[in-house]
Amino acid sequence: MKKVLQQMGVDPERLRLESVSASEAQRFAETVKGFTETIKKLGPMPKGVEDPAVAKEEVHA
Amino acid sequence: MKKIEIDPISRLEGHGKIAIFLDDNGDVANAYLQIPELRGFEQFCVGRPVEEVPRITPRICGV
Amino acid sequence: MPEKFKFAFMPSASCGGCEIAIVDIDEVILKVAELADIVYWPTALDFKDKDLEAIPDGGVTVGFFNGAVRNDHDVHHAHLMRRKSQVLVAFGACAQMGGIPSLGNFWTTEEIAHRMYDTVPSVVNPDGTRPQTTFEVPEGELTLPRAMERAYALDQVVDVDYYIPGCPPQPKWVIAAVEAVASGELPPKGTVIAGTKAVCDECPRERSEEKQVTAFKRIHLVENDPEKCLLEQGIICCGPATRDGCEAACIVAGQACRGCFGPTDNVNDMGAKLASAIASIVVADTQAEADRILGQLDDPAGYFYRFGLAKSLLGVQRGERKEGDE
Numbered sequence: 409m410k411k412v413l414q415q416m417g418v419d420p421e422r423l424r425l426e427s428v429s430a431s432e433a434q435r436f437a438e439t440v441k442g443f444t445e446t447i448k449k450l451g452p453m454p455k456g457v458e459d460p461a462v463a464k465e466e467v468h469a
Numbered sequence: 470m471k472k473i474e475i476d477p478i479s480r481l482e483g484h485g486k487i488a489i490f491l492d493d494n495g496d497v498a499n500a501y502l503q504i505p506e507l508r509g510f511e512q513f514c515v516g517r518p519v520e521e522v523p524r525i526t527p528r529i530c531g532v
Numbered sequence: 533m534p535e536k537f538k539f540a541f542m543p544s545a546s547c548g549g550c551e552i553a554i555v556d557i558d559e560v561i562l563k564v565a566e567l568a569d570i571v572y573w574p575t576a577l578d579f580k581d582k583d584l585e586a587i588p589d590g591g592v593t594v595g596f597f598n599g600a601v602r603n604d605h606d607v608h609h610a611h612l613m614r615r616k617s618q619v620l621v622a623f624g625a626c627a628q629m630g631g632i633p634s635l636g637n638f639w640t641t642e643e644i645a646h647r648m649y650d651t652v653p654s655v656v657n658p659d660g661t662r663p664q665t666t667f668e669v670p671e672g673e674l675t676l677p678r679a680m681e682r683a684y685a686l687d688q689v690v691d692v693d694y695y696i697p698g699c700p701p702q703p704k705w706v707i708a709a710v711e712a713v714a715s716g717e718l719p720p721k722g723t724v725i726a727g728t729k730a731v732c733d734e735c736p737r738e739r740s741e742e743k744q745v746t747a748f749k750r751i752h753l754v755e756n757d758p759e760k761c762l763l764e765q766g767i768i769c770c771g772p773a774t775r776d777g778c779e780a781a782c783i784v785a786g787q788a789c790r791g792c793f794g795p796t797d798n799v800n801d802m803g804a805k806l807a808s809a810i811a812s813i814v815v816a817d818t819q820a821e822a823d824r825i826l827g828q829l830d831d832p833a834g835y836f837y838r839f840g841l842a843k844s845l846l847g848v849q850r851g852e853r854k855e856g857d858e
Contacts, residue, residue, distance in 0.1 A: 412807060415516075415638065415833035417849035427819075456847020459680035461604040462689050470671045476581060479574040482548030490671035499671050505605060507663075507679040508545055509644035511652045513635035517834050520752045524790060528632040531549020531700055 421446060422453065470498060482532045537568035537593035537713065540584060541623075542613045543575050544606040545633045545683065546599025549700035550624035551575045554596075557703045560710070567714050568593065584612060592617040594713055596696075600626040600633040600842065601684040605677035614690040619718070621709065625699035625792045627686040628724075629802075630842020632699070634683040635834070637841050637848045641679050682848045685840075695724040699792035699839055702778060726777030730796050731789050735771055735780040737761050743813035748828040751788060762788050763813060768835050773805040790838045801845040803836035810836075 410420035424443050428436045476486035484506040492498040510529055514522050541551065551573075555561065570577065571592060572584045595617030601610055614620055625631040636644055649655060649662055667674045686692050696709055709725050712718055719725070732739065739761040749756075749766040756762065762769040762783065770791035771783070782789050795802040810829075816822035829835065837844055 409807060409811075411827075411829070412803070412833045412836065413846075415831070416844065416846050417638075417851040418846055419851055454849065454851070457682050457850060458848075459604075459682060459684075461607045461678070461680055462601070462684060472672050477574050479578045479580070480576065482551075482575065484543075488672075488674055490669075499669070501669065501674055503674060503676055504663075505603065505677045506545065507641070507644065507648070508602065508633045509636035509639070509648065512639050512644045512647040515647075516638075516831060518750060518831055520750060521790075521831075521834070521838075524787070525632055525635070528547045528549070528699065531547040531552055 418453065419450060421450060482530050536566075538571045538587075538591060539564070539568045540572035540587075540592040540595045540613065540617065541570070541575065542572065542584075542595065542597045542599075542609050544597065544599025544609060544627070545602035546624070546626055547632075548575060550596075550598035550626075553624070553698070553700040553703065553706055557706050557710075560703075560707050563714075564710055567710070581609075581612075584616060587616050589615045590618050594619045594621060596621045596623040597627050597686050598623040600630050601680075601686060601689050602633055602636075603677040603679045607680070607689055610686060610689045619693045619713075620686075620690065621694045621696055622686040622692045623696050624701050625697060625794065625839045627692075628695045628697050628794050629840035630683050630685045631839055634685070634840070634842035635838075637682050638833075640850060641681055645679070683842050685842045688842065693721050694719070695722075695794070697724055697726050697775060697793040698778065702781075705777060724775060724794060726775050726793055728797065729776045731771035731774045731776045731778065731780055731783070731793070732761075734776045734778070735761070735783050737783060740764060744815040745813045745825070746815055747825060758786070763810075768810065768829070770806055770835070770838070772809045773799065773802055790835075792839045794840060801843070802840050803833065803844055806836040807832065 409423055413420045413423055426439050428439060471491040473489040473491065474486060478485035478487060484504065486503050486505060487500060488503065489500045490498045510526060514525055517525060541554070543551065571587060572579045574580070595613045597610065597613050597620060599606070601607055622628045626633060645662060649657055650660060663676050665676055665678045696705055698705065705725050727734070738759055743764045745763070745766050747766050748768065751767050756765050756767060767788055769788035771789040773795055774789055774791040775793040775796050778793055780789070791802060791806070795805060799805045811826065814822055814825050816825055
């Protein structure tokens with residue numbers, strides 16, 4: 409998936425895959441906290457590229 | 470000068486337009502063939518596995 | 533005598549294959565001619581934009597739009613077809629989901645133009661000449677459409693009623709669409725006129741209950757068992773996430789499916805669905821081993837979004853790309 413994201417122009421750091429079992433409450437909390445920090449630092453993903461010709465409403469005489 | 474535009478050129482695959490300029494006598498001063506298309510096969514085949522390219526390039530022309 | 537329908541066919545950033553698909557319905561074209569007048573089809577007959585513009589809004593019964601929306605003229609054509617047509621059909625993979633031209637979305641338009649006009653080995657362009665949207669010549673001015681920043685599928689630009697998928701569409705589904713129009717029994721809006729299952733359901737190869745892939749192989753580098761599922765043999769096949777109706781034509785011909793009929797129902801992002809399907813068949817004891825096996829895929833995004841890059845939910849992102857990434 410990271411390679412897919414890289415090819416798509418999305419920072420692979422925005423994806424994390426972790427395996428946490430139901431009994432590992434502590435590790436779950438730490439993983440989520442840590443990843444939330446990472447994402448906050450990265451900031452929101454930029455809006456996808458759009459072309460003004462499509463964004464504007466066409467008006468015809 | 471008077472300009473006549475033939476747009477699109479019909480009965481072919483792909484896009485084209487022709488601009489014909491007529492002088493004051495109504496004779497053709499010049500004519501221009503224009504290709505209004507850009508798809509980018511030359512670039513987007515880069516990075517594809519080589520055995521996939523013969524499945525991509527036929528989409529240049531389906532006729 | 534009942535009034536004839538009016539059909540219009542608009543090509544866009546296309547290859548012409550969809551229009552050949554119409555001709556490929558063979559003698560059924562006579563039924564089409566009985567049923568409808570063709571009021572616009574520049575690929576086959578001498579029509580110009582002004583002929584379509586002269587038709588009153590809603591005057592076209594069914595409009596068929598093929599090709600991706602790639603330049604601002606295509607956008608104009610998409611809006612024109614929507615205004616003029618009571619029913620608008622996205623015809624073929626490009627109109628449905630961007631098609632092969634939407635692979636251009638991996639790059640900026642400038643990068644594409646630079647390659648096309650400057651760096652391609654077969655081009656000789658020492659002055660770096662580029663197409664311009666307007667250009668003065670001694671006699672007057674020439675104009676060209678502007679290539680947009682990205683390619684779009686038709687429904688990202690205008691409201692679409694139906695989809696006929698495929699690259700190219702298959703005659704039997706073109707005929708099914710014509711018959712639906714003729715009978716007046718149109719399916720619910722938004723229907724993709726093809727099968728309702730996945731290609732695996734039509735595939736003649738044998739599948740076992742569980743797939744367990746320990747290595748991915750490139751189809752031309754291995755002898756594959758022609759009776760057995762390609763995916764089970766480690767060859768990427770997009771069948772599991774692809775709508776059927778094509779009778780598994782590519783697999784029957786010895787090649788893997790590349791997803792040209794688009795996703796099955798209820799799939800929001802075909803690439804994500806395929807990534808999930810491919811990852812789920814990998815067998816590995818450790819994360820490192822799983823990474824190693826999946827790392828054998830050099831071009832996952834190109835496999836998973838082969839015909840539908842324009843519709844990826846990620847949108848067109850132009851984040852940091854390092855040299856060598858495509």
